[in-house]
Amino acid sequence: MTEPIAERMTEPMTRPATRLRFEQIRSVIRLEIKKTFFAKRGLWVYVLALLPVLLLIGHTIANSHQRERSAWLARQNEKPLTYQDLQAVKSGMTSEEVVALIGKPPIRFHWNRQRALGRGGSVNVAHESYHYSDGSNDLYLELTAGKVERVIIREGSNIGEDNIVFAGVFQFFFIRLAVFFGCLGIFMNLFRGEVLDRSLHFYFLAPIRREVLMAGKFLAGLLATCVIFVTSELLQIIAFTWNFSPNMRDLYLYQNHGLAHAMTYLGVTALACLGYGAFSLAAGMLFRNPILPAAAILIWEAINPFLPPLLKQFSVIYYLKSLCPVIVPTPPGTPPLFAMLISNPDPVSGTIAVIGVVTVALLALCASSFQVRRMEINYTTE
Amino acid sequence: MNDRIIFENVSKFYGEILGVNRVNLSIPAGITSLVGPNGAGKTTLMNLMTGLVRPSRGCIRVLGCRTDEPEELFNILGYCTQFDAFPKGLTGYQFVYSYLRLGGRDSASAEQLAWRAIDRVNLVDAAARSIAGYSKGMRQRIRLAQALAHNPRVLVLDEPLNGLDPLARAEMIVLFRAAAAQGCYLIISSHILHEVDVISDQVILLSNGYVVAEGEIQSLRSEIREHPAQILIRCSRPRELAARTMECKQTIAVSIHHDERGVLVKTRDADGLYLMLNQIALNGIEIESVSPADDDVNSVYEYLIGNDEVVQ
Numbered sequence: 001m002t003e004p005i006a007e008r009m010t011e012p013m014t015r016p017a018t019r020l021r022f023e024q025i026r027s028v029i030r031l032e033i034k035k036t037f038f039a040k041r042g043l044w045v046y047v048l049a050l051l052p053v054l055l056l057i058g059h060t061i062a063n064s065h066q067r068e069r070s071a072w073l074a075r076q077n078e079k080p081l082t083y084q085d086l087q088a089v090k091s092g093m094t095s096e097e098v099v100a101l102i103g104k105p106p107i108r109f110h111w112n113r114q115r116a117l118g119r120g121g122s123v124n125v126a127h128e129s130y131h132y133s134d135g136s137n138d139l140y141l142e143l144t145a146g147k148v149e150r151v152i153i154r155e156g157s158n159i160g161e162d163n164i165v166f167a168g169v170f171q172f173f174f175i176r177l178a179v180f181f182g183c184l185g186i187f188m189n190l191f192r193g194e195v196l197d198r199s200l201h202f203y204f205l206a207p208i209r210r211e212v213l214m215a216g217k218f219l220a221g222l223l224a225t226c227v228i229f230v231t232s233e234l235l236q237i238i239a240f241t242w243n244f245s246p247n248m249r250d251l252y253l254y255q256n257h258g259l260a261h262a263m264t265y266l267g268v269t270a271l272a273c274l275g276y277g278a279f280s281l282a283a284g285m286l287f288r289n290p291i292l293p294a295a296a297i298l299i300w301e302a303i304n305p306f307l308p309p310l311l312k313q314f315s316v317i318y319y320l321k322s323l324c325p326v327i328v329p330t331p332p333g334t335p336p337l338f339a340m341l342i343s344n345p346d347p348v349s350g351t352i353a354v355i356g357v358v359t360v361a362l363l364a365l366c367a368s369s370f371q372v373r374r375m376e377i378n379y380t381t382e
Numbered sequence: 383m384n385d386r387i388i389f390e391n392v393s394k395f396y397g398e399i400l401g402v403n404r405v406n407l408s409i410p411a412g413i414t415s416l417v418g419p420n421g422a423g424k425t426t427l428m429n430l431m432t433g434l435v436r437p438s439r440g441c442i443r444v445l446g447c448r449t450d451e452p453e454e455l456f457n458i459l460g461y462c463t464q465f466d467a468f469p470k471g472l473t474g475y476q477f478v479y480s481y482l483r484l485g486g487r488d489s490a491s492a493e494q495l496a497w498r499a500i501d502r503v504n505l506v507d508a509a510a511r512s513i514a515g516y517s518k519g520m521r522q523r524i525r526l527a528q529a530l531a532h533n534p535r536v537l538v539l540d541e542p543l544n545g546l547d548p549l550a551r552a553e554m555i556v557l558f559r560a561a562a563a564q565g566c567y568l569i570i571s572s573h574i575l576h577e578v579d580v581i582s583d584q585v586i587l588l589s590n591g592y593v594v595a596e597g598e599i600q601s602l603r604s605e606i607r608e609h610p611a612q613i614l615i616r617c618s619r620p621r622e623l624a625a626r627t628m629e630c631k632q633t634i635a636v637s638i639h640h641d642e643r644g645v646l647v648k649t650r651d652a653d654g655l656y657l658m659l660n661q662i663a664l665n666g667i668e669i670e671s672v673s674p675a676d677d678d679v680n681s682v683y684e685y686l687i688g689n690d691e692v693v694q
Binding site: 034373 | 434450455481484488
């Protein structure tokens with residue numbers, strides 16, 4: 001206040017506009033990033049991001065135990081068995097025939113159970129249970145009175161099926177729910193949270209264009225969500241591939257498009273953060289109550305398959321589904337309505353899908369920048 | 383008019399509720415106080431001036447800057463609000479430093495300006511502490527530091543002395559005066575009329591969203607014809623003087639001051655009374671001093687608005 005006026009106006013205004021904006025965006029990110037990562041009210045976002053990781057880690061641990069047990073069983077066999085050997089056992093065979101076919105069972109349980117006869121008497125019936133394994137698939141036989149009554153083959157982890165399960169978790173839980181609600185929680189609070197805290201005026205009183213402020217806040221949110229959800233996806237991929245033996249893992253990653261799929265999943269996650277982040281930011285600025293726009297966006301994304309082609313394009317999931325590397329098949333017997341939700345009848349090419357998500361995000365950001373210029377500080381009405 | 387703060391027919395409505403209505407102002411450099419009871423529109427006027435709210439009608443220019451262009455506006459303006467919330471987790475220093483960085487200043491310059499501003503408000507010792515642990519007075523001071531950190535030409539201060547102890551109040555008043563002397567524009571809102579009297583070059587009286595009066599206190603007072611002027615005359619023989627002043631037709635009432643060393647005269651013609659006093663002085667009554675007793679903000683406020691909710 002005591003300096004001459006000429007000196008006051010110097011520093012920030014004399015810098016090139018692009019560099020000035022860049023510096024301002026960096027300052028906003030620096031202020032926001034700590035708040036975004038360590039906000040108490042954002043803890044649930046971490047829980048959401050970690051859920052599929054925990055699910056896959058649990059799956060991997062269970063599979064690992066199963067594999068060890070199967071390998072141990074296979075070592076106990078009288079002779080090496082193949083999957084075809086296990087499939088050769090049929091109901092009605094006698095125990096002798098079974099032993100002749102695949103050898104003595106490594107694990108055998110037997111017990112007797114009384115069966116009632118017609119005239120009030122009873123008879124002891126011998127029950128047996130045989131367990132075999134070829135090293136990855138297990139065979140469970142239940143024998144009654146020396147004959148095979150029930151044959152159960154429990155197949156070990158199958159890379160193809162696991163791949164589809166992983167794709168299903170990614171498309172129907174991770175992207176549509178975890179990333180969606182995570183972005184909602186983080187991006188909606190960028191402005192709305194500060195209005196509720198009554199601290200937004202701090203930014204609005206600084207010599208920074210509101211659009212630049214919005215860009216800085218958006219990038220801070222994007223950085224946070226990308227770090228949280230891309231890390232989660234990376235951990236999921238690690239947990240998923242850890243499930244396989246080293247040979248199988250190498251085969252999957254380097255010769256079976258596994259690495260390309262992994263990179264695509266990470267990219268789709270980042271694009272989902274971009275798309276849903278932009279939507280959530282706009283919703284947080286346009287509406288006071290976040291529940292209604294959140295529900296509206298969720299419904300809009302869910303009914304995407306039923307929308308006319310033009311409207312489909314104004315949706316994030318439309319493009320993300322096209323980018324997903326594995327198509328989740330519709331199981332037989334699925335109700336048509338549900339089958340339609342799962343299927344992606346008119347996918348677009350990868351390039352168009354990326355451009356589509358970016359365009360939808362830019363449209364949402366344009367709406368936000370229009371709104372941020374009109375925003376007023378009037379905390380009493382919030 | 384790039385050397386004034388201009389309000390042209392400005393109105394602001396919050397839905398059905400009136401904020402301010404048809405405000406026309408041209409505020410020069412110096413200290414201008416906004417005076418009015420709660421809900422009169424003081425903060426709305428300040429928020430309009432700083433772009434925190436947009437006018438429903440009319441146009442505002444601050445030294446030629448539009449209020450919807452924050453980049454230009456806040457390079458010349460600093461606003462110390464009454465909002466008592468801060469970004470979470472910041473220390474006092476970080477609060478001021480971050481504000482400067484948001485404006486695009488480099489780290490070294492922001493650091494230097496931040497410390498200088500914090501020093502001005504005497505908060506250096508507490509600057510490294512989290513604002514969450516500050517007292518009300520400290521929070522007020524750090525807000526002041528933020529408002530003046532970038533050396534703005536226009537300072538908008540909403541109740542800036544609230545929560546400050548008497549020493550700090552005196553220091554701030556000196557600071558404001560120094561800024562005004564250097565050609566800065568200080569817009570201050572206050573409930574405390576005797577402080578407004580001490581620091582203001584001009585006042586804007588607000589009531590129910592309308593500007594009731596604006597200008598220098600004395601000229602405002604002289605324009606209020608319906609209330610007779612009160613003049614305190616200190617003299618050696620008050621009773622004799624009282625009798626003489628009653629001879630003037632424009633004199634409404636005369637009372638002896640409670641210390642028996644002066645006379646309080648209510649008159650409709652102050653100039654006539656002054657001429658008469660010259661005569662009286664020549665006739666032997668020793669007059670020590672003559673001073674208007676009601677040309678302060680308090681009296682003007684009382685005459686124009688009433689004295690509700692005002693600390694005198």
